[in-house]
Amino acid sequence: MKKALIVLEKEWLELRLQPMLLLATLFLPPLITLIAILGFFAVGKFTASTIGSAAPLPPEFTSLSPLEIGQAIVGRQFSTLFLLLPIFIPSVLASYAIVGEKRERTLEPVLATPIRTWELLLGKMLAALLPALAITIASATLFIGGILAFAVSNRVRDMIVTPGWILAVIVDTPLLALIGVALIVVLSSRVNDPRTAQQISAVLVVPILGLLFGQLAGVVVLGPAVALGIGAVLTVIAAGALWFATRLFQREVILTRWR
Amino acid sequence: MAHAIETHGLTRRFDGRVAVEGLSLSVEAGTVFGFLGPNGAGKTTTVRMLAALIAPSDGDAIVAGHALGVDDTALRRAVGILTEQPGLYDRLSARQNLRYFARLYDLEPARADAQVERYLHLLELWDRRDEPVGTFSKGMRQKLAIARALLHEPAIVFLDEPTAALDPEAARTVRDFVKGLRAEGRTIFLTTHNLPEADELCDSIGIFQRRLLRMGSPAELRAGLFGAxxxxxxxxxxxxxxxxxxxxxxxxxxxxxxxxxxxxxxxxxxxxxxxxxxxxxxxxxxxxxxxxxxxxxxxxxxxxxxxx
CATH class of the missing domain: 3.30.70.100 (Alpha-Beta Plaits)
Structure with a gap:
């Protein structure tokens, strides 16, 4: 475990030396959150009275005023962002941590040390996961603060900050992040460019977008049961992805099969 | 004299292709052993097996008193390896690079710092210690990679093409350093294409192409093949x-x-x-x-x- 922390420390040291990468991954989410809050605030002030009839709305929106509908739509759209962030952020960090190391041929000297491969993998995964989760939780907290402060009514607040959404952020986002990192490890055995790994891993956002559109169309309601159900499915996927990633992230496999 | 490395029928196959076939050799402790062979002969695969990076398909070996496949972590702790590519973190400084590896080799922070300083001085890199390695010349990178292989004071050091692509002055520095390591009693397993270098440095030589073709001191090899x-x-x-x-x-x-x-x-x-x-x-x-x-x-x- 001690060596995993040594790896983690080195990864963060390298990250600090890449200000643009750091900026893009760690400062962008709070910035987007601020934009979301601003948008939410603005919609609450200026929504046209015709918005309610512009598109078919989910059933729970029918009793809301146009101002409330505007805020609820914007708030729900942006709330899904916090399910996307844990995929996006660690995929960037992990792809540089693993594919970058592979490309610079630094893995062999590391593997020649008495480190165990699971310690190396754990160090690299934590280096990508911890900042991603911290920034996601921090941004989500900021978002909740914005919703509480600027919602035109309690009904709007209750429609966005639901127990289901909070559960999804707490339970599902770490699992999504874990799947994202595991996918990067798997991709690392085949690609030599961090950007390629990121692009391929972006396929993970598709189910999240499905959830977003499902919510907007009123087909899916992200209640606690759905959030926990998604969590259960993600747990199985994460376990499978980790198992597969661990098999690929073995000294012998890295040295003889990673190209 | 004790053997630092002993192999018996060491074999490695990749998907049915034999890379190393039945390698049996012994290297005496405190000597420089040259491992010569053409590109693709299986030299790097052999070094990887002996450094417990990959497992043999067949055969066995004892390296620094550790049997391959028994406690490979302990074996890795007992050897140092200069890989074919220096493999350094370009964004990190020379000191940060070495410190990271010193910690991975189980040196406590204070000892790690002392060893890093020692080897940066020995290899004349102390003045550049806090500069990013990405700004270093090939020779400096190679010297830093050699320092990395020695931080934990291993009894056996594997050097894979240590002077490849170096200018004559840097190559001379590295060769002198290798002689210094031998004088300290370390065992050096040297793979090289530079035959005059092998002649100068090695106490014994193995000529290898998938299997060991001949082994002996440079003088024995010459006499054995060509007579007087x-x-x-x-x-x-x-x-x-x-x-x-x-x-x-x-x-x-x-x-x-x-x-x-x-x-x-x-x-x-x-x-x-x-x-x-x-x-x-x-x-x-x-x-x-x-x-x-x-x-x-x-x-x-x-x-x-x-x-x-």
Whole structure:
């Protein structure tokens, strides 16, 4: 475990030396959150009275005023962002941590040390996961603060900050992040460019977008049961992805099969 | 003398292709062993097996007292390796690079710092210690990679092409450093294409192409393949002296090239006076008599040339 922390420390040291990468991954989410809050605030002030009839709305929106509908739509759209962030952020960090190391041929000297491969993998995964989760939780907290402060009514607040959404952020986002990192490890055995790994891993956002559109169309309601159900499915996927990633992230496999 | 490395029938196959076949060798502790062979011969695979980076398909080995496959973590702790590519973190400084590896080799922080400082001084990199490695020349990177392999003071050091692509001055520094390591009693397992370098540094040499073709000291390899010989430089055409030389019972072969007569004979030290007498009796006017020296390159090409 001690060596995993040594790896983690080195990864963060390298990250600090890449200000643009750091900026893009760690400062962008709070910035987007601020934009979301601003948008939410603005919609609450200026929504046209015709918005309610512009598109078919989910059933729970029918009793809301146009101002409330505007805020609820914007708030729900942006709330899904916090399910996307844990995929996006660690995929960037992990792809540089693993594919970058592979490309610079630094893995062999590391593997020649008495480190165990699971310690190396754990160090690299934590280096990508911890900042991603911290920034996601921090941004989500900021978002909740914005919703509480600027919602035109309690009904709007209750429609966005639901127990289901909070559960999804707490339970599902770490699992999504874990799947994202595991996918990067798997991709690392085949690609030599961090950007390629990121692009391929972006396929993970598709189910999240499905959830977003499902919510907007009123087909899916992200209640606690759905959030926990998604969590259960993600747990199985994460376990499978980790198992597969661990098999690929073995000294012998890295040295003889990673190209 | 104890053996630092012993292998028995070490074999490695990749998807049915044999990369290393039945390698059996022993390297004495405190010596420099040269492992020579063409590209793709399996040298790096062998080093990877001996450093417990990949497992053999067959056979076994004891390295620094550790049997392969038993406690590979302990084995890795006991050896240092300079990989084919320096593999350094370009954004980190020389000191940060070494400190990271020192910690991975289980050195406590204070000792890690002391070792990093020691090797940065030894390899003349102390003045650049806080600069990003990405700004370093090839020679500096190679020296840093060598320092990395030694931080934990391993008894055995594997050096894979340590002077490849270095300028003569940097190569000389590295060679002197290797001699220093041997003087400290470490065992060096050196793979190289640089045959004069191997001749200069190595106590024993293994010539390898998928399997071990020949092993011995440089002198033994030369004598074993080419035997002993003498070169006689005469005034005028040497060809007329060939029948005279061949008629002598101790001469096994004689060839002429211009004014040079090249002879293979059993015991030059005791037979050269008789040879000179016979040639002079046949009218030869002799300028020089020299020992016939075969280079390690001759040995290498004789063994490997016909196979590659």
């Amino acid at each position: 010989g003498t070169i006689v430089r005469v005034v005028g055409d040497a060809a007329r002296l060939v029948p005279v030389a061949r008629s002598l019972p101790f001469v096994r072969d004689a060839r002429a090239d211009g004014e040079t007569l090249t002879l293979q004979l059993d015991d030059p030290d005791s037979r050269n006076p008789d040879l000179v007498d016979a040639l002079r009796a046949a009218g030869a006017r002799i300028r020089y008599v020299e020992r016939l020296q075969h280079s390690l390159e001759d040995v290498y090409l004789r063994l490997v040339g016909g196979r590659s």
